[in-house]
Amino acid sequence: MCMIDPACLSLGGETDCTDSIDNDGNGQTDCDDWACFLDPACGNGFP
Ligand SMILES: [Ca+2]
């Protein structure tokens, strides 16, 4: 469960949302990682 997984709770885990690397090793790379959800690079950021 992601809620109790420290890797999931680490907001700054994915340090670069555009390098095609799973920086925090949680199995989700760049824009697939929720840590990048609000990153402008993923097109989900606020204007
Ligand atoms: Ca990355």
Ligand SMILES: [Ca+2]
């Ligand atoms: Ca990741």
